[in-house]
Amino acid sequence: MMRKNQLSTLLTCFSFVSGASAGSVGRAPTEYDGPYEPYRATLIADGWKPFPDERAEPCEAYMTWCQSRDERVDCKISGPLPECTWRWIKGRSIRVVATTIEQDWVISVATFPR
Numbered sequence: 001m002m003r004k005n006q007l008s009t010l011l012t013c014f015s016f017v018s019g020a021s022a023g024s025v026g027r028a029p030t031e032y033d034g035p036y037e038p039y040r041a042t043l044i045a046d047g048w049k050p051f052p053d054e055r056a057e058p059c060e061a062y063m064t065w066c067q068s069r070d071e072r073v074d075c076k077i078s079g080p081l082p083e084c085t086w087r088w089i090k091g092r093s094i095r096v097v098a099t100t101i102e103q104d105w106v107i108s109v110a111t112f113p114r
Contacts, residue, residue, distance in 0.1 A: 032106050036086075036099045039106050040069070043088055043095070051089035065101050077101060089114070 032039050050071035057074075059066040065084060066072045073096070075084040082101040087094060091114075098108040 032109060034106060036097070036104045036106050039097070040071075040086075046090070048088040048090045048095060051087045051094060053087065065104060075101065081107075083107065 050069075052070050053073040056072055059069075059072060063075065066075060069086065071086040071088055073085040073087045076082060084099050084101055086097045086099065088097070089095075093111055094114050095109065095111045097106060099106050
């Protein structure tokens with residue numbers, strides 16, 4: 001379970017990524033608890049499209065966690081919980097997903113109006 005200050009930091013990050021205010025978060029910390037790959041497949045099946053950040057660092061060859069994933073916004077490989085942020089778009093909604101790097105586990109999902 002996330003601690004309150006971790007959730008607050010994550011929501012602030014989501015607000016920055018999406019341009020939305022923290023009060024507009026649709027779901028957080030997550031409605032899904034599991035590995036990212038099956039969740040990613042569900043998003044694609046439900047009509048969500050990758051919405052990459054053109055400012056994101058390139059995915060280097062050693063970064064196996066982001067290969068073939070166009071929706072990457074950012075990966076932080078240092079700190080107590082190395083994580084990546086992924087962004088999706090569908091209609092007038094943007095969904096931001098945070099995952100751990102080592103286990104590729106979904107730790108947070110938030111949906112914002114576009």
